Amino acid sequence: MSKPFFTVYCLIIYAFLLTPIAVVVIASFNAGAFLTFPPQGLSFRWYVVFFNNEVFMRAIRTSLWIAAVTMVISGIIGTTAAIFYVQYSGRLKEAVRIAMLAPLLLPEVLTAIALLFFVYSIGIGTQTMFGMIIGHVLITLPFVFINVSASMESYDPSWSMAAQSLGAGRFTRFRRIMLPLIKPGVIGGCLFAFIISFDIFTISFMLKNVGTSTLPIQLFDYLRTNFTPEAAAVSTCSIVLTLIVVVISEKMLGLRLHRF
Amino acid sequence: MTEVSIEKLTKDYGQGPAVNGISIRIAEGEFISLLGPSGCGKTTTLKMIAGFEDATEGAIRFDGRDVVHVPVEKRDIGMVFQNYALFPHMTVEKNLAFGLEMRKISKAEIRERITKVLDMVQLAGYAERYPRQLSGGQQQRVALARALVIEPKILLLDEPLANLDAKLREEMRVFIRDLQRRVGITTVYVTHDQAEAMTMSDRVVVMFGGRIAQIGTPSDIYERPSNLEVAEFVGQVNIIRGKVGSGTISTPFGNLPAAGAYADGTEIMLALRPEAVELLPVNSGTSGVPAKVRSSYYSGSLVDYRLDLADGATVNVQTFPRTRFADGDEVLIHAPVDRFWPLGPIRGTEA
Numbered sequence: 001m002s003k004p005f006f007t008v009y010c011l012i013i014y015a016f017l018l019t020p021i022a023v024v025v026i027a028s029f030n031a032g033a034f035l036t037f038p039p040q041g042l043s044f045r046w047y048v049v050f051f052n053n054e055v056f057m058r059a060i061r062t063s064l065w066i067a068a069v070t071m072v073i074s075g076i077i078g079t080t081a082a083i084f085y086v087q088y089s090g091r092l093k094e095a096v097r098i099a100m101l102a103p104l105l106l107p108e109v110l111t112a113i114a115l116l117f118f119v120y121s122i123g124i125g126t127q128t129m130f131g132m133i134i135g136h137v138l139i140t141l142p143f144v145f146i147n148v149s150a151s152m153e154s155y156d157p158s159w160s161m162a163a164q165s166l167g168a169g170r171f172t173r174f175r176r177i178m179l180p181l182i183k184p185g186v187i188g189g190c191l192f193a194f195i196i197s198f199d200i201f202t203i204s205f206m207l208k209n210v211g212t213s214t215l216p217i218q219l220f221d222y223l224r225t226n227f228t229p230e231a232a233a234v235s236t237c238s239i240v241l242t243l244i245v246v247v248i249s250e251k252m253l254g255l256r257l258h259r260f
Numbered sequence: 261m262t263e264v265s266i267e268k269l270t271k272d273y274g275q276g277p278a279v280n281g282i283s284i285r286i287a288e289g290e291f292i293s294l295l296g297p298s299g300c301g302k303t304t305t306l307k308m309i310a311g312f313e314d315a316t317e318g319a320i321r322f323d324g325r326d327v328v329h330v331p332v333e334k335r336d337i338g339m340v341f342q343n344y345a346l347f348p349h350m351t352v353e354k355n356l357a358f359g360l361e362m363r364k365i366s367k368a369e370i371r372e373r374i375t376k377v378l379d380m381v382q383l384a385g386y387a388e389r390y391p392r393q394l395s396g397g398q399q400q401r402v403a404l405a406r407a408l409v410i411e412p413k414i415l416l417l418d419e420p421l422a423n424l425d426a427k428l429r430e431e432m433r434v435f436i437r438d439l440q441r442r443v444g445i446t447t448v449y450v451t452h453d454q455a456e457a458m459t460m461s462d463r464v465v466v467m468f469g470g471r472i473a474q475i476g477t478p479s480d481i482y483e484r485p486s487n488l489e490v491a492e493f494v495g496q497v498n499i500i501r502g503k504v505g506s507g508t509i510s511t512p513f514g515n516l517p518a519a520g521a522y523a524d525g526t527e528i529m530l531a532l533r534p535e536a537v538e539l540l541p542v543n544s545g546t547s548g549v550p551a552k553v554r555s556s557y558y559s560g561s562l563v564d565y566r567l568d569l570a571d572g573a574t575v576n577v578q579t580f581p582r583t584r585f586a587d588g589d590e591v592l593i594h595a596p597v598d599r600f601w602p603l604g605p606i607r608g609t610e611a
Contacts, residue, residue, distance in 0.1 A: 161312060162345035164332045166359030166410060176358075180349050 021239060028232035035227050046229040056234060059218035063198055066129065066214060070136040070197040075190040077137065078144025082185075083178070085145070086152035100145045103138050111138065112206040119207065126209045135203035140196050144189035151185025191249045195242050261288040262322050262413040262446050264309070269318035271304050271470075278304045280470035281318065286448065291440055293449045293457035296467035297493070303418060305467075306450045310416050311335045322413050333362075338407030338445075340417045344399045346391040352378075352402050353387040359410035377409040380439065397428045404436065408443060415440070415447040421456060433459055454494045458482065466490050482533070488603050491531045498532040498575050500600065509602075512569060513549050513595045522605060529603040534578040536599035539565065539585065540592040548592030551575065553585050567593065 023037055031041030050056055081100055089096045103111060112135065119131035126132075155178065163173045179186070201216040208217060215238060223231055264286040271279040279301040286292050294302035307313040309320055311332035319326050327335055347355050353374055360370045378384045381401040391399055400420060407415060420436070421429045437460045440447050451457050457464045458478040466473045466481060474486040485491035488499070502509040504522040509515065511530060522528060540546055551567040554574070558564075558581065565577045565585065575593065585591055 156343065156345065158341045158343060158345040159347060161332075162339065162341060162347070162406075163358065164312075165310060165337055165339040165416075166406070167333050167336075167362035168358070169333055172362070177347060181347075 024232050024235045025239065028229055028236040030229040030232070033228060035229050035232060039229070046233040049228075049230050050233045050237070053230070055213075056215075056218060056222075059213045059215045060237075062212055063215040066133060066136060066204075067194045067197040069133055070140055071190045071194040073133070073137045074140040074144050074193040074197075075186065078141050078189055078193070079148045079182075079186055081141075082145050082148035082152050085149055086155070087157060097149075101142045104142045108139065108200075108202045109206075111135070112203045115203070116206050126207055128209055129212065132204055132207040132209070135207050136197045136200055139200060139203060140193035143192035143196060144186075147189030147192065148182060148185040151182035155181055187252065188249060191245055195245055198238070198242070261444060263288050263324075264414060264446055264448070265319075265321040265324075266305075266309070267319040267321070269305065269308060269320065270316045271301070271308060271313060272316045277316070277470050279308070282467075282470075282472050284465055284472070284475065286446055289444045289446055291437070291447045291449065291460060291462045293451055293461040293464045294467060295451060295454060295457040295464050295493075296473075297452060300467040301470040302450045302452075302467050306416055306418055306448060309414070309448060310337050310339055336410075336413045338410060338412035338415045340400075340403045340407050340415075340420045342419045342422050344391075344403040344420075346399055346402055346406070348391055350390075351387065352383070352389050352391070352394075355391070355402060356387075356406050356409050359406065363410065373409055377405045380408075380442075381405045396424050397432060400424065400432060401435075404439065408439075408445070413446070415445045417447065417449045419451055420449075421451075421453075429456075436460065458494070466493065468493075484601055485531060485603065488529060488531075491601075491603060496534050496576055496578075498534060498537075499603070500530040500532050500573075500575075501527055501606065502530050502600075502602075503527050511600070512571060512573070513593070513600075514597070516597050516600055522602075527606045529606055530600040531603050532575075532595060532600055534564070534576045535562075536595065537575070537577045537579075538594040539567075539577055539579055539583070540594055541583070542590045542592055544592065546592065546594060548594040551591055551593050553587050553589045553591060555587055556585065567591070569593075 027035060027037050027039055028046060029042045029044070030036065030039035031043035031045060032039065081096075085093065085096045085100065115131065115135050115138070116126075119125055119134070124130050159177050159181065160173050163177045168176065199216065200214075201220070204214045204217055205220075208214065213221065215234070219231060219234055222234075264284075266282060266284045266286075268281045268283055269279060270277055270281050282301075282305065284292070294305055296302045304313060308315050311327070311330065315328050318328075320328055322335075347358065350358070356374045356377060357370050360373060365373075374387065375384070378387060381404055383398060383401055383405070386394065386398065386402075391402065394402065403420070417436070421432050424432060433456060449457070449460060458481070461478060463475060463477055464481050465475050468489055473490050474481060476484070481490065481494050485494065491497045500511050500513065502511040502516065504518055504526045505524050507518050509518050509522075509528065509530070516530075540548055542550070549569065551569050554566045554568050556563055556565045561580070562578050563581045563584065565579070567575045567577055569575060577593070
């Protein structure tokens with residue numbers, strides 16, 4: 001492909017990806033009463049409405065809390081799984097990888113239905129957030145796994161051996177040698193887990209307990225009966241939040257985040 | 261200082277033994293090399309001494325105490341890895357401090373010991389550098405310092421010079437050997453390079469197929485190899501046929517006194533090193549076996565000759581290039597009787 005053609009090609013793709021986001025952001029500053037484009041006058045009024053809307057605020061807090069819990073659990077399971085996969089899985093390596101990535105390959109709605117059966121059959125049900133968190137962990141696990149395995153592939157096992165020969169036990173070797181050296185993958189994976197959990201709809205919708213709502217669910221509920229620019233304001237805040245996380249991770253980790 | 265005793269050590273991964281019942285006694289402060297081709301079991305043996313591999317059978321004793329069931333981190337060893345294995349996220353100083361911190365040594369003493377060991381490996385002033393800011397040879401010396409600073413019972417080196425270029429490798433040989441002598445630490449060195457093993461070691465253990473072929477000083481190994489395999493592995497060698505008869509061995513180079521108990525009529529192999537032979541001009545008036553120069557290779561300090569004998573055999577000879585012979589020249593080969601070493605009977609000729 002010639003260079004100018006390639007440039008144009010890229011621009012079209014970016015436009016295709018980013019236009020809807022731009023439309024939402026612009027629409028959120030609409031001064032009018034309805035979600036329309038182009039906006040009728042500019043104003044922050046819908047942001048004020050949004051920040052004073054206790055239902056949305058509660059949904060955001062719930063989403064952040066679930067994303068944080070999911071990130072921690074996914075981070076621990078995904079990291080240990082990646083260490084096992086790279087160093088100890090031996091002939092089972094390919095099987096372990098496919099098993100770990102399976103949640104990515106299945107349609108989310110199938111996973112959600114299966115989990116719904118599962119939580120009821122083992123008696124957890126949907127009275128607590130437990131089932132929903134299981135679902136979020138399941139979906140975000142592959143992202144932690146991929147990131148940490150990428151870091152682990154460049155981890156030289158002789159570093160651990162050297163530490164061991166110098167007198168370091170299992171836990172010290174992990175804390176002082178391995179963890180600092182695979183940190184970029186662990187942090188990158190955890191941030192992915194956080195962002196994706198914040199965004200999950202189908203699983204949350206099926207497994208949420210009565211009375212709680214995550215932000216995506218609350219937004220969906222709201223749009224069924226209302227059509228004000230407040231929805232765009234909510235979306236914009238959500239986009240900004242994601243963007244902040246991405247920028248922080250880029251600043252901290254640079255391009256290593258994209259190594260897989 | 262520690263005496264190490266390895267007794268009937270065996271490692272079997274399930275497809276036949278990788279190390280097969282070897283026994284070595286290593287004296288206090290001795291430098292021992294395990295020498296052999298890849299897959300001979302030398303690295304597996306080292307890993308068992310270190311504790312990274314469990315022994316299937318046998319004992320490893322440090323000063324009489326069996327350490328087979330002691331985990332690596334409690335064995336008190338210093339190990340240098342082929343790729344150095346320096347911690348990339350720590351400075352030289354932090355790398356060196358790691359083992360000392362594991363031993364709960366005070367901050368002041370850690371600082372003192374690091375200064376001393378950096379001096380010893382000639383890297384004073386490099387404490388704040390990261391491994392990636394050092395050359396291969398410098399990283400090698402940090403790895404050595406890291407292994408020695410904890411004052412371990414025994415120093416283990418796994419092909420530590422394999423990743424260095426030829427000139428640096430020779431410098432490091434001398435450096436490691438001098439350092440080991442000064443510290444006086446019992447050392448096991450694994451290598452597949454016979455020159456390395458010979459120049460550095462007090463004794464060399466030659467291994468093939470999981471067994472010890474010979475243990476001896478470098479000159480034992482080179483001049484008095486126990487069999488053909490050892491003779492060929494530690495350097496170039498000419499195999500001369502000899503026939504035993506009434507107390508002598510007759511060879512194309514004359515008769516030798518029969519060493520060892522061979523029955524009359526047995527044909528045996530004799531090892532003759534290429535540099536043990538002198539080449540003389542035909543008209544020099546001395547006795548010798550006539551031969552013809554087929555080809556020669558000049559390498560500065562030495563010339564390598566391929567010679568054809570009258571009976572069609574080929575002999576390799578290395579000499580100093582004082583008198584040069586051209587291809588096709590007739591020469592006399594003079595080989596002192598005491599430079600032939602019997603390697604055993606040629607199979608099927610035992611009488």
